[in-house]
Structures are given as structure tokens and as C-alpha cells.
Ligand code: ADP
């Protein structure tokens with residue numbers, strides 16, 4: 001579903017991604033871990049067209065992200081075609097980013113109606129199903145400010161799912177939550193994984209990574225230091241940098 005080949009990203013003179021190579025299989029969960037500043041968010045943002053790759057190649061479901069290849073050369077995609085690629089990718093951020101002036105239902109139906117031209121009744125029906133799925137059926141008419149952080153994040157997940165993405169990206173989805181609210185969000189993500197969604201999750205929740213991830217990737221300084229099955233990486237890290245990071249976490 002995702003293939004990164006030596007992906008590089010610079011901000012001015014600062015090299016942030018220095019050749020990331022990584023595969024994510026369809027239906028699998030990849031957890032990305034690494035110290036602050038190692039480039040995890042930037043990598044997710046490249047997948048989701050929020051940043052442009054400077055070198056290397058990034059594919060989602062076989063399509064080159066943001067570019068078309070003609071005669072061996074890369075040409076930037078027309079914004080319309082880039083937007084089409086992006087539509088199939090859901091992203092959930094640390095800080096929920098719900099529209100504060102819309103109800104929960106309003107947040108969820110907006111993109112399907114606007115982008116997919118879905119009829120309102122149909123969008124509402126589907127939104128109610130999604131709210132049920134994240135355990136918030138009774139909150140349809142609430143405003144974000146009336147919800148706890150965990151509830152807001154579950155709405156954000158439902159909102160992303162409303163676009164029927166083939167890939168879900170999560171950037172530290174529980175890092176802004178009070179500890180007692182982390183579990184309810186991870187439970188929704190666990191259900192999503194069990195239902196076969198392809199997911200890339202930046203997280204510090206090692207319990208989640210160990211139980212749910214098929215692949216654990218440790219990044220540091222803009223490179224993938226090591227990756228493998230979570231049980232292997234966590235119990236038998238091959239690199240000193242991985243060992244150091246994990247020992248500071250635990
Ligand atoms: P992580 O998510 O692993 O903490 P980030 O991808 O957010 O790391 O950031 C990696 C590095 O890139 C950091 O040094 C950060 O300061 C830098 N960076 C991220 N976004 C920008 C930007 N828009 N402009 C300049 N530097 C940036």
C-alpha cells in the first residue's frame with residue numbers, strides 16, 4: 001500500500017528525511033517510533049501530500065505520490081489529480097483538529113458531501129453508523145468543546161473514515177490525551193486494524209505497537225535505523241540507538 005524508496009526531504013539547508021525506504025503491506029499496521037525531531041511527522045506529511053518529496057520515490061497503492069512519470073522524468077501532478085490521490089488517505093492528528101463551530105455530525109458529513117458530492121441523508125446515515133462504531137452514537141448533536149479529548153479524537157477518526165480511505169495515518173493520536181482517555185482511542189484503532197485497515201501510526205504507546213503492529217519501524221535523524229516485527233525489535237534491538245531510545249521510554 002505504501003512504498004518509500006530513498007525518500008528525502010529538506011527544509012532549506014536542513015536535511016530532515018535522508019533516504020527513507022519502507023514498505024507497508026495492504027491490511028497491515030506499521031508503527032513508527034523514534035525521538036522527537038527524527039522526521040516521523042514529516043514522513044507522514046509526505047505520504048499525505050502535505051509536504052513535497054525532494055528526492056526518492058513514494059508510492060501509495062502503486063501511484064507515485066504527487067508526481068507522474070513521463071519519459072523517465074517526473075512531473076508534478078496537476079493539483080486536481082493530487083487532490084484525488086489524497087482523498088483516499090485519512091489522517092488523524094495529535095490535536096484532533098475538529099471544526100469547532102460544527103456539531104459532531106456536521107464534522108463527519110462535511111467532506112463526503114463537499115468532496116464526494118454525497119446526498120445529505122446518505123452522508124448522515126453513514127455518519128451515524130461511524131459514530132456507533134467509535135462508541136459515540138449519542139453525541140451526534142454535541143459540539144467538539146462539549147466532548148472530552150478522547151471523544152474528540154474518536155470523532156476525528158470517524159470523520160477520516162467517512163471518506164472511505166484505503167490508508168489511515170495517525171500522528172501521535174493519543175499524545176495530547178489525559179492518561180485515562182488513551183485506552184478508548186487505542187481500542188477504536190485496534191478495532192480498525194482488526195477490520196483490515198492499512199494503518200501507519202506514529203506512537204509512543206509500546207503496548208499498542210507490540211499487540212497490534214505487524215511492523216515496527218525505528219527512525220532517528222531522518223533515517224530508518226531498524227524495522228521488523230515488534231516482538232523482535234522490542235526484545236532484541238539490533239542497534240545501539242534503538243536500545244538507547246527504548247530504554248529511555250521504559
Ligand atoms: P518528529 O515528528 O519525528 O518529531 P518532525 O518530522 O516533526 O519530527 O521534524 C523533523 C525535523 O524537521 C525537526 O528538526 C523539525 O524542526 C524540522 N521541520 C519540520 N517541519 C518543518 C518546517 N515546515 N520547516 C522547517 N523545519 C521543519
Ligand code: MG
Pocket residue numbers: 040041042171
Ligand atoms: Mg511529530
